[in-house]
Amino acid sequence: xxxxxxxxxxxxxxxxxxxxxxxxxxxxxxxxxxxxxxxxxxxxxxxxxxxxxxxxxxxxxxxxxxxxxxxxxxxxxxxxxxxxxxxxxxxxxxxxxxxxxxxxxxxxxxxxxxxxxxxxxxxxxxxxxxxxxxxxxxxxxxxxxxxxxxxxxxxxxxxxxxxxxxxxxxxxxxxxxxxxxxxxxxxxxxxxxxxxxxxxxxxxxxxxxxxxxxxxxxxxxxxxxxxxxxxxxxxxxxxxxxxxxxxxxxxxxxxxxxxxxxxxxxxxxxxxxxxxxxxxxxxxxxxxxxxxxxxxxxxxxxxxxxxxxxxxxxxxxxxxxxxxxxxxxxxxxxxxxxxxxxxxxxxxxxxxxxxxxxxxxxxxxxxxxxxxxxxxxxxxxxxxxxxxxxxxxxxxxxxxxxxxxxxxxxxxxxxxxxxxxxxxxxxxxxxxxxxxxxxxxxxxxxxxxxxxxxxxxxxxxxxxxxxxxxxxxxxxxxxxxxxxxxxxxxxxxxxxxxxxxxxxxxxxxxxxxx
Numbered sequence: 286x287x288x289x290x291x292x293x294x295x296x297x298x299x300x301x302x303x304x305x306x307x308x309x310x311x312x313x314x315x316x317x318x319x320x321x322x323x324x325x326x327x328x329x330x331x332x333x334x335x336x337x338x339x340x341x342x343x344x345x346x347x348x349x350x351x352x353x354x355x356x357x358x359x360x361x362x363x364x365x366x367x368x369x370x371x372x373x374x375x376x377x378x379x380x381x382x383x384x385x386x387x388x389x390x391x392x393x394x395x396x397x398x399x400x401x402x403x404x405x406x407x408x409x410x411x412x413x414x415x416x417x418x419x420x421x422x423x424x425x426x427x428x429x430x431x432x433x434x435x436x437x438x439x440x441x442x443x444x445x446x447x448x449x450x451x452x453x454x455x456x457x458x459x460x461x462x463x464x465x466x467x468x469x470x471x472x473x474x475x476x477x478x479x480x481x482x483x484x485x486x487x488x489x490x491x492x493x494x495x496x497x498x499x500x501x502x503x504x505x506x507x508x509x510x511x512x513x514x515x516x517x518x519x520x521x522x523x524x525x526x527x528x529x530x531x532x533x534x535x536x537x538x539x540x541x542x543x544x545x546x547x548x549x550x551x552x553x554x555x556x557x558x559x560x561x562x563x564x565x566x567x568x569x570x571x572x573x574x575x576x577x578x579x580x581x582x583x584x585x586x587x588x589x590x591x592x593x594x595x596x597x598x599x600x601x602x603x604x605x606x607x608x609x610x611x612x613x614x615x616x617x618x619x620x621x622x623x624x625x626x627x628x629x630x631x632x633x634x635x636x637x638x639x640x641x642x643x644x645x646x647x648x649x650x651x652x653x654x655x656x657x658x659x660x661x662x663x664x665x666x667x668x669x670x671x672x673x674x675x676x677x678x679x680x681x682x683x684x685x686x687x688x689x690x691x692x693x694x695x696x697x698x699x700x701x702x703x704x705x706x707x708x709x710x711x712x713x714x715x716x717x718x719x720x721x722x723x724x725x726x727x728x729x730x731x732x733x734x735x736x737x738x739x740x741x742x743x744x745x746x747x748x749x750x751x752x753x754x755x756x757x758x759x760x761x762x763x764x765x766x767x768x769x770x771x772x773x774x775x776x777x778x779x780x781x782x783x784x785x786x787x788x789x790x791x792x793x794x795x796x797x798x799x
Contacts, residue, residue, distance in 0.1 A: 290748050295366065295782055297751050297760070298775045302363050302372055304758040305356065305770050308332070313346075313405050319378035321356065322404050323347040324767040325759065332404060333767040339412040345403030350383055351396035355773045355794050357425045362779035362791035373428075380432040388436065392443030392468065393417045393461060417447055417461030420492035421591055423795045426503035438508065441500045442468040445516070448497060450487050453477040455523065456540070457494070458487030472512025476519050481527040482575060484543035488556055491537050491587050494520055499595045499795070506602035514604040521596065525613045527577060528638070533620035535638035537584040538577035554653040565652030570637055578638035579654070580625070582664045585633065586797075589621045593673035594795045600680055615681045618674065622689045631696035632663040667799035668697045668718060671726035679706045679733050699723065699742065707734030712742045719749035721777035722796040728780045732790060743781050750774050773798060
């Protein structure tokens with residue numbers, strides 16, 4: 286192992302964190318808050334001015350804590366690796382400030398997909414009523430709980446309370462709703478286990494479902510709350526039982542939008558007009574054409590690359606329902622790889638959950654999935670699927686999933702994984718891959734099956750990450766413009782350094798970068 290490269294990688298992560306501490310912090314008041322902006326302007330090395338795409342007012346300096354959670358993990362992980370407490374202390378101070386000043390009366394934070402704090406004024410800005418929304422954000426609950434266990438528990442319960450509109454009928458939505466139910470005895474509420482694709486007003490998108498399930502797993506991990514884990518299982522089972530009976534594929538939603546109004550204008554895509562896939566594509570694709578059954582590039586990624594990582598958190602936490610949930614994740618991944626993966630070209634097909642290959646399908650009318658004339662196409666099978674495939678295959682012993690992971694690894698230049706976990710084949714230590722998902726997948730695999738070859742390959746990829754993403758003081762997608770403080774590459778490098786040093790694992794995340 287090249288110790289010089291290790292020290293250079295760690296120094297790069299330290300400089301990255303120091304740059305953010307210096308350039309993304311509160312410069313707007315004499316007694317600064319511990320908050321960060323979402324971006325650093327690399328041209329001025331000051332907080333970057335930006336806003337949500339839909340926001341039409343004067344853009345603010347976004348300080349959206351929901352979109353800074355990997356930064357918090359980086360700060361905590363850097364302190365764990367270096368022993369310098371200044372990094373984790375700043376992360377703790379952010380949580381304390383949010384608990385003390387930015388927590389709403391209902392227990393939720395002023396963050397998410399539709400609201401953020403303007404660092405200049407500390408006032409809210411946002412869109413769509415500034416409702417609470419998390420969609421594949423995955424907060425750092427362990428540190429949140431360390432800072433204030435009671436308020437962390439309150440937040441998770443308030444999150445469920447706001448997004449589960451009806452508990453017995455189990456209607457959920459991506460937009461949190463105010464209600465007066467309170468959070469006492471929240472897990473004792475009844476679960477009616479409704480039928481698949483029941484029409485509802487709420488949209489049961491899995492990107493919000495993933496965050497709900499993730500929070501429940503973390504509440505179980507931090508304080509042993511079995512009720513939270515049980516409701517995480519209830520939620521996952523709603524998606525699982527909606528899988529197509531013939532293929533086992535799906536789903537992104539377990540409900541369908543209830544039709545509240547009618548229109549002949551297909552350009553109107555609000556869910557009040559009914560299921561948007563059925564409206565736009567149903568005449569051509571048939572009765573199974575529902576939003577929940579459309580496995581496009583983005584929805585498939587949420588279901589099959591991100592959700593299995595969430596489910597592995599239940600196994601990591603040691604919950605009693607982990608084995609059942611892992612089996613659901615395993616069977617779902619196996620179905621997806623069987624129907625979607627094309628080994629010859631290392632691509633995925635866009636699909637309908639009944640197995641229809643949508644490659645080449647042309648939209649006949651405008652709508653939710655794009656304008657008339659848009660053609661559905663295949664897309665690359667990237668290494669960002671490896672954290673899910675390798676974790677589930679290693680935990681369940683599924684040889685087919687392991688073989689699929691090996692094909693994707695080989696096609697993306699990582700070499701041969703070998704016949705089974707812990708028995709590496711001819712790995713490619715000259716790979717050009719520069720993906721934090723690949724580093725994390727290999728490190729997590731090493732934690733279960735400690736073959737040093739995995740870390741050797743991860744080290745090569747980590748060096749490539751530094752070469753590709755290091756730009757004059759921080760890790761960023763480009764050398765100019767706005768740099769996101771939430772880039773996950775430094776976290777993967779810290780996970781690798783901890784494994785190489787024989788330390789306990791540093792905070793991890795749900796990886797997604799290709």
